[in-house]
Amino acid sequence: MNILNIVGARPNFMKVAPLHRAFLTNPAITSKIVHTGQHYDARMSDLFFNQLDLPQPDYYLGVGGGTHTEQMADIMLKFETVMTRERPDWVLVVGDVTSTLACALVAVRMGVRVAHVEAGLRSGDRRMPEEINRILTDNLADRLFVTEQAGLDNLRREGVADEKIHFVGNVMIDSLVQYRRKANDLNTVGALDLMPGQYVLMTMHRPANVDHEAGLRSIVQIVENTSLHRTVLFPVHPRTRANLIRFGLMDRLTNIPNVRLLEPQGYLEFLNLMEHAVIVITDSGGVQEESTYLKVPCLTFRDSTERPVTVDLGTNQLLTDLNPETVHHHVAEILAGRVKAGVIPPLWDGQTAGRIAEILLNAERAGVGSMTGERTAPMLS
Numbered sequence: 001m002n003i004l005n006i007v008g009a010r011p012n013f014m015k016v017a018p019l020h021r022a023f024l025t026n027p028a029i030t031s032k033i034v035h036t037g038q039h040y041d042a043r044m045s046d047l048f049f050n051q052l053d054l055p056q057p058d059y060y061l062g063v064g065g066g067t068h069t070e071q072m073a074d075i076m077l078k079f080e081t082v083m084t085r086e087r088p089d090w091v092l093v094v095g096d097v098t099s100t101l102a103c104a105l106v107a108v109r110m111g112v113r114v115a116h117v118e119a120g121l122r123s124g125d126r127r128m129p130e131e132i133n134r135i136l137t138d139n140l141a142d143r144l145f146v147t148e149q150a151g152l153d154n155l156r157r158e159g160v161a162d163e164k165i166h167f168v169g170n171v172m173i174d175s176l177v178q179y180r181r182k183a184n185d186l187n188t189v190g191a192l193d194l195m196p197g198q199y200v201l202m203t204m205h206r207p208a209n210v211d212h213e214a215g216l217r218s219i220v221q222i223v224e225n226t227s228l229h230r231t232v233l234f235p236v237h238p239r240t241r242a243n244l245i246r247f248g249l250m251d252r253l254t255n256i257p258n259v260r261l262l263e264p265q266g267y268l269e270f271l272n273l274m275e276h277a278v279i280v281i282t283d284s285g286g287v288q289e290e291s292t293y294l295k296v297p298c299l300t301f302r303d304s305t306e307r308p309v310t311v312d313l314g315t316n317q318l319l320t321d322l323n324p325e326t327v328h329h330h331v332a333e334i335l336a337g338r339v340k341a342g343v344i345p346p347l348w349d350g351q352t353a354g355r356i357a358e359i360l361l362n363a364e365r366a367g368v369g370s371m372t373g374e375r376t377a378p379m380l381s
C-alpha cells in the first residue's frame with residue numbers, strides 16, 4: 001500500500017510525523033512525504049523536520065507565497081506531476097490548510113483515494129478560509145479520521161456514510177506525548193531566565209484578528225495589560241509581524257516593559273513554553289488542543305471554535321471579542337487561582353497514528369475503498 005502524505009504549513013508537520021513513523025513500521029506500507037512549500041520560512045518549516053525526526057521530503061513543490069488562489073493553483077499543477085509519477089493508493093491530508101484541499105482535489109480527480117486526518121471539525125464560520133477547506137476536503141475524502149465527538153456529529157449531520165468515519169483521537173497529541181520529555185530536557189523556560197508559572201504565553205495569527213488595525217491595537221493593549229501582572233512571551237507569527245509593521249504598531253509593542261517578543265519557536269521550545277505557562281492566550285487551532293492536553297488555562301480569541309471539546313472538557317475558554325477589559329478580567333481570575341478544571345478528551349492518548357495505519361491496512365485488505373469517484377479519470381503519463 002503506497003501512501004503519499006501531504007505537508008504544507010506549520011500545523012501539518014506535527015500531525016504527519018507520527019503517521020509517517022507508524023506507516024514505516026509496517027512492511028506492507030510504503031510512505032512518502034510531499035511538502036508543498038506553502039510555509040517556506042526556515043522557522044516555520046525546516047526546523048520542524050529536524051525536531052520531529054522527519055526525513056527530508058520525497059518531493060518539495062516549492063510553491064511559496066501568493067494569494068490563496070495562486071497557491072492553490074500552483075500546488076495543484078505541481079502535485080499532479082507527482083501523482084503521475086507515484087500513482088499512490090492513498091493521498092493522506094491533514095488539517096485545513098490550502099495544501100490540504102488542493103492535494104485532495106487533485107487526488108480525487110485522478111481516481112486516488114483520500115484519507116483526511118482531523119476530519120469533521122466545523123467552526124460554523126464560513127468567512128474562515130480553513131472552514132471552506134475543511135468542508136470541501138471532507139466531501140472529497142474516502143476515509144475521515146476524527147479527533148472528537150463533534151467531528152462525528154458534524155459528518156453524520158452532513159450525510160457522510162458511517163463506514164467512512166473513524167473516531168481515532170488526535171495525532172497532534174501523539175507528537176506531544178512523544179516529544180514532551182525531550183522538550184522539557186531542552187528547558188527553554190530556564191534558558192529565558194524564567195520560572196514555571198511566571199509568564200503568560202501568547203500566539204496570534206488568524207486573519208480575523210491580525211489583518212486589521214483595530215484588532216492589532218487591541219492585541220497590543222491586551223499584551224500591555226497582561227504584562228502588568230506577568231512577563232508576556234510572544235513568539236510573533238510572520239503574518240502578525242508584517243501587519244504590526246504595516247500599521248506602525250511594532251515600536252509600541254517592542255517598548256512595553258516585561259514583554260519579550262520572540263521569533264516563531266521550534267516545536268520543542270514552544271511545547272516547553274506552553275507546558276509551564278500560567279496562561280496561554282491564542283487564536284491557534286492546535287494550541288487550544290495542546291493546552292487542553294497539558295491542562296494549562298487557555299484563552300482563545302475567536303468567535304467560535306471548531307474544537308469544542310477543548311471548551312466542554314478541556315481548559316479552553318473562548319473570548320468572542322478582543323475587548324482588553326474583558327481579557328483583563330479573565331487573566332485576573334486565573335491569576336487569582338480561579339482556574340477552569342479540565343480533563344483530557346477521549347482517545348487523546350498518543351496512539352492515534354497506529355490506529356489510523358491499522359484502519360487503512362484493513363480497508364486495503366478488504367478491498368473496500370468506498371471510492372468517492374470511480375477510477376475513470378486517466379492517470380496522466
Ligand code: UDP
Pocket residue numbers: 010011014203235263264265266267268270271283284285286287290
Ligand atoms: N507552534 C510552534 N511554535 C510557535 C507557535 C506554535 O511550534 O511559535 C506549534 C504549536 O505547538 C502547534 C502548532 O504550531 O503544534 C500550531 O500551529 P499554528 O498555530 O500555526 O496553526 P493552527 O493550529 O492555528 O492551524
